[in-house]
Amino acid sequence: MSADFFETLRPGERIVVRFRLAGQSPALHDGGAAAASRGPHLSDVIGNFVSLDDTGVVIKTRSGPVTVSRDDVTHAKRVPPPPPRRRAARER
Numbered sequence: 001m002s003a004d005f006f007e008t009l010r011p012g013e014r015i016v017v018r019f020r021l022a023g024q025s026p027a028l029h030d031g032g033a034a035a036a037s038r039g040p041h042l043s044d045v046i047g048n049f050v051s052l053d054d055t056g057v058v059i060k061t062r063s064g065p066v067t068v069s070r071d072d073v074t075h076a077k078r079v080p081p082p083p084p085r086r087r088a089a090r091e092r
């Protein structure tokens with residue numbers, strides 16, 4: 001990921017961000033086996049870019065705004081708009 005990726009975003013652009021979960025980094029000395037037993041150490045957030053400051057990026061998701069520390073981000077990219085939501089069976 002380019003260091004200035006977030007600088008090129010406009011508010012409202014849809015992105016996905018992969019980030020490290022706090023306190024759950026993989027152990028390097030055991031090939032990651034201990035990390036696997038502790039569960040996932042990465043997570044993703046997808047939504048619309050809101051803002052950026054020195055410490056984090058704010059993303060508006062379906063369930064509300066999420067702030068991810070810039071230091072925890074491992075990958076980020078633009079994604080296409082979500083597909084249209086399907087109508088409920090009784091609305092058809």
